[in-house]
Structures are given as structure tokens and as C-alpha cells.
Amino acid sequence: MADLDLPPAAYRALLKLRSRSEPGGRIAMDQATLGELLGLSRPSVNAALRELELAKLVKKVRNGVYQINPMLAGYTCPEDAEAAVRAMPKAxxxxxxNYVASYHKAVAAYQxxxxxxxxxxxxxxxxxxASADKRRGSLHAVG
Incomplete structure (x- = not known):
């Protein structure tokens, strides 16, 4: 993951989400709450989460609900972790x-x-x- 070169806010967000997630990596937390926990503005949290999504480290399920990549999520037993990783798409x-190259390609496409x-x-x-200038040019002074 060090090769991804994620912004510091993204790493901090990932660690906070992981620490607050349920077994299996699901977490229900809105951006405002995450921002308060991290001391970041909502736009900064939004940008951090976007980076994590581009890196496939966190997936947005719906507003306020995220899923941590199964390879990073915590589980109650090793068998659950193995099953979750086996069920993942290889990409x-x-x-x-190709993981790091895929991330950099996704960032470039987003930019x-x-x-x-x-x-x-x-x-x-x-x-x-131009339209406003044209309208102004067609006005004539009355007088």
C-alpha cells in the first residue's frame, strides 16, 4: 500500500474507519462524523474517501455506509477472513x-x-x- 502514495488524510480515514468497523469491514458513519473524529472538513473527508475508493480500499455501499476491502477488514475468525478474500474479484x-498500476490509472482517469x-x-x-455582452451591446440609450 505504500506504493499507492495516498494523501495522509486518506490513510487517517482508512485507519479510523477500520477501527470503528464491524467484523467483516462494514461501517455506518457519515462524512460529518468522520470529519469530526479526524479533525477534517467535510470536503477533505470527501476527498480522502474518494482516494480510498479509487484505491479499492473502501467501497461506498450507500450514503453513510462503507465497506472496507476484505483483505484489510477485521473478522471474528480466520475462516471468515479466508472466505471473504476468496470471494473477492481478483482485480x-x-x-x-497490477493493483498499484490499476490505482494510478483510476486516479488519472478521475483527474x-x-x-x-x-x-x-x-x-x-x-x-x-458573450450572450450578456451581446444583449448589452444592443441596448440603446433613451433620451
């Missing part, structure tokens, strides 16, 4: 030889997606400004 396993969204917002803002 999600931390011992997969590309964000860049595309920024371009669209900038183009929309420019179009609105």
Missing part, C-alpha cells in the same frame, strides 16, 4: 500484481474527468458572458 485484491468538467463549465461561462 480488487491487494496482492494483485481527466475533472479536467473535462472544468472545460465544460468554462465554455458555458464564456457563452453566458
Amino acid at each position: 480488487d485484491r491487494l496482492d494483485n500484481k 481527466d474527468q475533472l479536467a473535462e468538467q472544468r472545460k465544460k463549465r468554462a465554455a458555458l461561462a464564456a457563452a453566458k458572458k
Whole structure:
């Protein structure tokens, strides 16, 4: 996991989630609560959880409910741990030889997606400004 180069907030969030999880790795905790426990803002917690999801270390089940990767989760007995790991897709396993490369590829794809969204917002803002300038130019002073 050290090769992932996760932000410190993501590591802290993972450790806090793991310490508060049920056997099997399920945890019910909203972002605000996690932020309070870590001393982080909600946007920082959101970014940390996104990194953990991209790394397949934590999966969001639904709002306020997360699942820790079975290879990191705590279990009540070794047999439960072995069964959970055997049931995992091979691509999600931390011992997969392509795991780190897959994470870096997911991060790059996410950053590309964000860049595309920024371009669209900038183009929309420019179009609105041009439209407003055109309307202003067609107004005539009365007098």
C-alpha cells in the first residue's frame, strides 16, 4: 500500500474507519462524523474517501455506509477472513500484481474527468458572458 502514495488524510480515514468497523469491514458513519473524529472538513473527508475508493480500499455501499476491502477488514475468525478474500474479484485484491498500476490509472482517469468538467463549465461561462455582452451591446440609450 505504500506504493499507492495516498494523501495522509486518506490513510487517517482508512485507519479510523477500520477501527470503528464491524467484523467483516462494514461501517455506518457519515462524512460529518468522520470529519469530526479526524479533525477534517467535510470536503477533505470527501476527498480522502474518494482516494480510498479509487484505491479499492473502501467501497461506498450507500450514503453513510462503507465497506472496507476484505483483505484489510477485521473478522471474528480466520475462516471468515479466508472466505471473504476468496470471494473477492481478483482485480480488487491487494496482492494483485497490477493493483498499484490499476490505482494510478483510476486516479488519472478521475483527474481527466475533472479536467473535462472544468472545460465544460468554462465554455458555458464564456457563452453566458458573450450572450450578456451581446444583449448589452444592443441596448440603446433613451433620451
